[in-house]
Amino acid sequence: MVRAAVFPAVGAPMEIADIDLPEPGPGQVRVRLAAAGVCHSDLSLANGTMRVPVPAVLGHEGAGTVVSVGEGVTHVAPGDGVVLNWAPSCGSCHACELGEVWLCAHALAGSANVHARRSSDGSELHPGLNVAAFAEETVVAGNCVLPVPDGVPLTDAALLGCAVLTGYGAVHHSARVRKGETVAVHGVGGLGLAALQAARVAGASRIVAVDVSPDKEELARRAGATDYVVASDTTARDIRALTGKQGVDVAVECVGRAATIRAAWDSTRRGGRTTVVGIGGKDQEVTFNALELFHWGRTLSGCVYGNSDPSADLPVLAEHIREGRLDLSVLVTDRIGLDGIPAAFDNMLAGKGGRALVVF
Template structure:
């Protein structure tokens, strides 16, 4: 039996309880978690913005050590450090055939499975976003683990599984920021801090961080922001004033709110690019008129998992870490236990801090 944070029903508080996990079957891997990041997507699962079969063990941004493997697993072995990949591509669907593995139609096919039982009453449990990282140990499909690159501590490696892949990919794969371009990043939480660092790595000349909390300025500047703007109804105007009244070349929205997406769009120059990373609900309706779409010639694009291929991108990210260009530790503003996840959700809603990291 191991401890886990269980979501009994959508809209219900998490419950810390023991769960019984089976030994890995063919094509499965059992992992002892070292750390798991608390991501906004986990919050979206608890409140129904995103769907999850319940009861479930959430958590999808994690890293740990392989305890045991089932038959036919050859790319990892007991004792290996691994990063959890919550959205493994199948390699066979239409999106995968196009090379767009981040849009794989079967990436979450295992999320509806029963993978464990609640120790207290035998209730079947589902793995939230495939990997159920809010637990001391988990059992996942073999394609849900990737070897931790050399030189990356396991606790830091947890962030690579979502926040860093998403933020780095938004800049380098989706928006394709070029050296010397100007960038605005909306939201300075975990993904936003990774995005700011990615913009700095890309060689952006001006990097504007936008957040509702003025307390985020020091953290944002440490990640690479050259300017900081407290979000208001004048945000787009302030950003244009910082860029010769033109607007930024690229805006990356990491919040998932209609007003923020609209402001990000308005903050870019004519011909600018806006990449939306934040996950919003169906009630968040963004409106544009036909004339402005023509006149401004801007591009608005969604971004899933940073448009990344984790197997290819993890070694690239690791090289940035080893070279000192990417600081994983600075993104973490609190280390917590499983029982502290609800408070981390509250801080997220209030716009406080960067990434909260569950350390086992």
């Protein structure tokens, strides 16, 4: 029996409850969590923007220690530190055959056979985004865990499971930022802070951070921003003024709102590139006219999980961390317990702070 944050229904208050976990079956791993990041995707699941069966244990950005393994698991052993991989690729679907493992058609089927239950009444709990990291322990499919790279503290490693992989990948894999280019990052939460650091690693010459809150400027500059713009109706114009009226080469949108996506697009130069990482609802519609698409010659692309392959990218990120080019501590503004998750959601909605980290 372990403690977990249970979401009984969409929009319903979170409950801290005791849950019972099964022993790991063939191909499964039981993990004791060290930490779990509170991501905007968790909020999107809790409020119904994205669908999830309920009741559920959410949380998908985590790291911990292997407690036990089921038959056939050989890549990790009890006592190993692991990062949770919420979107493991199957290796055989059309996307995987194309090398686009971040679009795997079966990525969210990893823990379909893991049935945690509420201790009080035996009701079955869905493992949100495969890994159910908002719990002291979890049981996941073996391909949902990757060894923690050497030199990365276990608690910090939780951030590698989503924010850092996504932010780094958005800059390096999706937008393909080149040395000397200019970059604007719209949204300075945990993901945006990771993207700012990734732009610095890429050698961007000017890095503009954009957020609705003026209070985040110091945090953004610690992450690598050279300039800071408070979001408004003139955001694109303000960014263009910083770049000789040309606009930036690359914009990374980390909010998922129509107005922010449009501002990110408008803030790029002719021929510029906009990568949308933020997850918005179906009601967030963005419009463009045919003439501007032709005239500006810009590129707009979606980005899932940073277009990353976790098994290949984690060693690269670890090297940047060991060499001091990535500082994971900059992302974390709040360290909380399980009961602090609702307040972390409220802070996201209010545009406050960076990443909240549940530390067990």
